[in-house]
Amino acid sequence: MAPTTAPIEQRTIAVIVDNEPGVLARVFAIFSGRGYYIESLTVTEVDPANRISRITVVTSGTPMVLEQIKAQLDRLVPVHGVSDLTQEGPHVDRELALVKVAGAGEKRVESLRIADIFRARAVDSSHEHFTFEISGNSGKLNAFIELMRPLGLVDVSRTGVVAIARGPKGLGRL
Amino acid sequence: MSTPTAPAQQDAAPKETAAETENLATGSELVIQALVEQGVEVVFGYPGGAVLPIYDALFKQNQLRHILVRHEQAAVHAAEGYARSTGKVGVVLVTSGPGATNAVTGLTDALMDSIPVVCLTGQVPTHLIGNDAFQEADTTGITRPCTKHNYLVKRMEDLPRVMHEAFYVAQNGRPGPVVIDLPKDILQGTGAYVEKDAVNHRSYRPQVKAEAAKIREAVEMIARAKRPILYAGGGVINAGPEASRLLTEFARKTNIPVTNTLMGLGAFPASDPQFLGMLGMHGTYEANLAMHGCDVMINVGARFDDRVTGRLSDFSPKSKKIHIDIDPSSINKNVMVDLPIVGDAGSVLTDLVDAWRNLGKSLDEKAMEAWWSQIGEWRKRDCLSFRQTGDIIKPQHAIRRLYELTRERDTYITTEVGQHQMWAAQYIKFEEPNRWMTSGGLGTMGYGLPAAMGVQIAHPDALVIDVAGEASILMNIQEMSTLQQYKLPVKVFVINNQWMGMVRQWQELLHGGRYSESYSDSLPDFVALAKAFGAEGLRIEKASDLDAGIQWMIDTPKAVIVDCCVAQEENCFPMIPSGAAHNEMLLGPEDRAEKPISEEGMVLV
Numbered sequence: 194m195a196p197t198t199a200p201i202e203q204r205t206i207a208v209i210v211d212n213e214p215g216v217l218a219r220v221f222a223i224f225s226g227r228g229y230y231i232e233s234l235t236v237t238e239v240d241p242a243n244r245i246s247r248i249t250v251v252t253s254g255t256p257m258v259l260e261q262i263k264a265q266l267d268r269l270v271p272v273h274g275v276s277d278l279t280q281e282g283p284h285v286d287r288e289l290a291l292v293k294v295a296g297a298g299e300k301r302v303e304s305l306r307i308a309d310i311f312r313a314r315a316v317d318s319s320h321e322h323f324t325f326e327i328s329g330n331s332g333k334l335n336a337f338i339e340l341m342r343p344l345g346l347v348d349v350s351r352t353g354v355v356a357i358a359r360g361p362k363g364l365g366r367l
Numbered sequence: 368m369s370t371p372t373a374p375a376q377q378d379a380a381p382k383e384t385a386a387e388t389e390n391l392a393t394g395s396e397l398v399i400q401a402l403v404e405q406g407v408e409v410v411f412g413y414p415g416g417a418v419l420p421i422y423d424a425l426f427k428q429n430q431l432r433h434i435l436v437r438h439e440q441a442a443v444h445a446a447e448g449y450a451r452s453t454g455k456v457g458v459v460l461v462t463s464g465p466g467a468t469n470a471v472t473g474l475t476d477a478l479m480d481s482i483p484v485v486c487l488t489g490q491v492p493t494h495l496i497g498n499d500a501f502q503e504a505d506t507t508g509i510t511r512p513c514t515k516h517n518y519l520v521k522r523m524e525d526l527p528r529v530m531h532e533a534f535y536v537a538q539n540g541r542p543g544p545v546v547i548d549l550p551k552d553i554l555q556g557t558g559a560y561v562e563k564d565a566v567n568h569r570s571y572r573p574q575v576k577a578e579a580a581k582i583r584e585a586v587e588m589i590a591r592a593k594r595p596i597l598y599a600g601g602g603v604i605n606a607g608p609e610a611s612r613l614l615t616e617f618a619r620k621t622n623i624p625v626t627n628t629l630m631g632l633g634a635f636p637a638s639d640p641q642f643l644g645m646l647g648m649h650g651t652y653e654a655n656l657a658m659h660g661c662d663v664m665i666n667v668g669a670r671f672d673d674r675v676t677g678r679l680s681d682f683s684p685k686s687k688k689i690h691i692d693i694d695p696s697s698i699n700k701n702v703m704v705d706l707p708i709v710g711d712a713g714s715v716l717t718d719l720v721d722a723w724r725n726l727g728k729s730l731d732e733k734a735m736e737a738w739w740s741q742i743g744e745w746r747k748r749d750c751l752s753f754r755q756t757g758d759i760i761k762p763q764h765a766i767r768r769l770y771e772l773t774r775e776r777d778t779y780i781t782t783e784v785g786q787h788q789m790w791a792a793q794y795i796k797f798e799e800p801n802r803w804m805t806s807g808g809l810g811t812m813g814y815g816l817p818a819a820m821g822v823q824i825a826h827p828d829a830l831v832i833d834v835a836g837e838a839s840i841l842m843n844i845q846e847m848s849t850l851q852q853y854k855l856p857v858k859v860f861v862i863n864n865q866w867m868g869m870v871r872q873w874q875e876l877l878h879g880g881r882y883s884e885s886y887s888d889s890l891p892d893f894v895a896l897a898k899a900f901g902a903e904g905l906r907i908e909k910a911s912d913l914d915a916g917i918q919w920m921i922d923t924p925k926a927v928i929v930d931c932c933v934a935q936e937e938n939c940f941p942m943i944p945s946g947a948a949h950n951e952m953l954l955g956p957e958d959r960a961e962k963p964i965s966e967e968g969m970v971l972v
Contacts, residue, residue, distance in 0.1 A: 226512050264696035270516040270536055273570045
C-alpha cells in the first residue's frame with residue numbers, strides 16, 4: 194500500500210478529447226495539480242470535422258498512480274476515452290526532431306556520415322551548419338543527439354512522442 | 368481604450384437571422400429561459416457591471432426568485448445548502464472579476480463535497496478579454512481546478528447549449544459545481560433558444576449501472592462474511608432518498624452494522640440499533656474498531672478520505688473491500704480494494720438488494736452473533752459520554768440538548784467548521800438524508816450561516832439551525848442582513864468557547880500547548896450584533912438556563928443568534944490523531960500521555 198516501495202513504470206497514454214478551448218489546460222492541470230509526471234505530451238486535432246483532438250502523454254509512476262492518472266483523465270468532461278497503449282498491447286511510438294549542428298571541416302563531414310547511418314535527412318544547410326530531421330523512437334533520437342553533441346550541436350527541437358496501437362483496431366471516433 | 372469595432376460587431380450578429388426575429392431573444396433572456404426550463408426556482412446572487420443585462424432581464428420576469436446575498440462566497444454556500452436539502456441544482460449569479468474570485472471558495476467547497484451547483488459569472492465583453500479590463504479576471508482559468516467543468520461562452524449560438532450542458536454535467540455522474548462565464552456582449556446580443564431535449568452531451572456519459580457480474584461477486588463475498596460492515600458516505604445522499612432507503616433495507620435484511628461518514632450522516636437512521644455512529648478521526652470507538660476488525664467492508668459512496676482511514680498501512684488490515692462509487696477515480700486512490708463497482712449508489716443498491724434476495728442465503732448466524740457481541744463490548748465504552756456538572760455548560764451538553772429539544776420537529780442542521788461541527792456530528796442524530804449540511808472535504812469556516820439561508824429558502828416552514836463556533840460565524844456574519852431582508856428565521860446557535868477550538872486542540876496535542884493566535888480576542892457582543900441586524904439575540908451562560916434558552920430560540924419566529932457560552936477547555940473526543948490507526952484512538956484527555964503522536968503524524972494535517 195505504501196506507494197514509495199512499488200516499482201516506477203513508464204506508460205504511453207492516448208487521450209481522445211473534444212477540441213474545445215481549455216481542454217489542454219484541463220489535462221495539464223490533472224498532472225500539475227496532483228503531482229504526476231509528464232515526460233512528453235503532444236496534442237493536435239486529428240478529426241477537424243468532429244473537432245476531435247488526440248493527446249499522447251508519456252508518464253511514469255507506480256501502478257496505483259498510473260491507474261489514478263487514467264481515471265482522473267477519463268473523468269474530465271471533454272474526454273471521450275483514455276487508452277493505455279503500453280498496457281493494452283504492442284504499439285508504435287515515434288518522435289521527430291530537428292537537430293542543428295554548426296561547424297566546419299572533419300566534424301562537419303562526420304555529422305553527415307552519422308546522420309546517414311541514422312537515416313536522418315539534412316533539411317537545411319549552409320557552409321557552417323546542417324539541420325537534420327530525424328524520426329524514430331525517443332531512444333534513437335537521444336542517441337543521435339548525443340553523437341552530435343561533440344560535433345557542434347547548437348539546437349534541438351523535438352515533437353514529443355506520438356503513438357498508435359499495432360493491429361487493425363482504432364480508438365474510435367474517426 | 369477606444370473600441371470602434373465593438374458596436375459594429377453587435378450590429379452584425381442579428382442580421383443573419385433577421386428573418387425569424389420573433390424567435391430571437393437577448394442572451395440574458397436566453398439564460399433565464401434556460402434556467403426556467405431546467406426547473407430552477409431560486410438564484411442566489413449579487414449584481415455588478417458585467418451581469419447588469421441579466422439583472423435587467425430578471426427585473427422583467429417573475430418565474431425566478433433572486434436572493435440578494437451580501438458576499439459572493441455566501442451565494443455559493445447558500446446554493447449548496449439549497450441543493451443539499453432538496454436534491455436540486457443550486458444556482459448562483461455573480462459578476463465578473465471580484466464577483467467570480469469571491470465565489471472560488473464556495474466552488475471549491477462544492478467540488479470537494481460533490482454538490483451540484485451552476486454558477487453564472489459575468490465577464491467583460493469578448494473583445495476586451497485579455498486586455499486587463501476593469502473587473503476582468505481569467506475566470507475559467509481560475510476556476511478550472513475548482514469546478515467539475517467550466518465554460519466561457521464566446522459565441523451567441525453556443526449559449527443555450529452550454530446552459531443545458533452545465534446542468535447535465537452538474538447533476539450527472541459525481542455531482543459538482545459548473546461555472547459558465549458570460550461576456551457582457553453575449554448577454555446583450557440576440558440569438559435563438561434551444562430546448563433542453565435538443566441538447567445531447569458529446570462526451571460525458573458516466574456509468575450509472577454496475578456490471579451484473581460484479582454484483583454477483585459482491586453478494587457472494589458478503590454471504591461468506593463473518594464480520595461485515597457497511598461504510599456509507601455522501602454518495603448515498605447524492606443518489607437521492609431512495610438510495611438511503613435501499614441502504615437501510617439491505618442492512619436490515621443482512622443484519623450488517625452500518626457506519627456513516629461525516630457526509631453520509633442521515634443515509635442510515637441514527638436511531639437504528641444497527642447504526643454504529645460516524646467513523647473516522649472523531650468517529651465513535653465502535654465504528655472505528657469495527658472498521659479495523661471487519662473481514663468484509665462494503666463501502667457505498669464514500670471515498671476513503673484521510674479523515675476516515677487514519678494511517679493507511681493499518682487501515683482495516685484484514686478485510687476484503689468492496690467499493691461502490693460513481694467516480695472511477697475514487698476507487699483505488701487511497702486504499703486498494705478487492706472488488707471495485709462503478710455505478711450510482713441507488714442503482715447499485717437496487718441490484719444488490721435484488722441479488723441478495725435471489726441468492727437466498729443469509730449470513731453465518733453464529734459468526735454474526737459473535738460480531739454483534741464484540742460490537743456490544745465496544746459500545747460499552749460509551750465513547751461519547753461526558754459529565755455535565757455545575758453551572759458551566761459543556762459544549763457536548765449544549766448540542767445534545769439542542770438535539771433533544773428539536774428532534775420532534777422538521778429540523779435541518781448546518782454547521783461551520785471546527786469542534787462544534789464534530790460535536791454536532793456526534794450528538795445530533797439524523798434519521799433521514801438531506802437534513803445535515805456541513806463542509807466536509809474543504810472544511811470551510813463560514814459555511815454554515817449562508818448554507819442555512821439556502822436551506823431556509825427551500826424549506827420556509829422548517830426549523831433551520833446553524834450550529835456555529837464564535838470564530839467561524841464571523842467569517843460570513845454579513846449574511847445576517849440577508850436573513851433580515853427575506854425574513855428568514857434561521858437560528859444561529861453559537862458554541863462560544865472563546866477559542867478556535869480545533870486549532871487550540873491541535874496546538875495542545877501537537878505543539879506543546881503553545882496557543883499561537885488561536886484565542887478569539889475582541890469578540891463582538893453577539894446579542895447586540897443580532898439586534899443590529901434586526902434579529903433577536905440571547906446569551907446563555909448557565910446550564911440551568913440552557914433548555915429555556917433553546918426553547919426561546921425555537922419559539923422566536925425570526926432569525927436568532929444564541930451566544931451559548933461553554934466550557935473553554937473541552938476538546939473533541941474520541942480522536943484518532945493524525946498518522947495513527949483506527950485502533951489507536953484517544954478516548955479522552957487522560958489517554959493523551961500514553962500515546963504520543965509520531966513525527967510522521969505531525970506533518971499530516
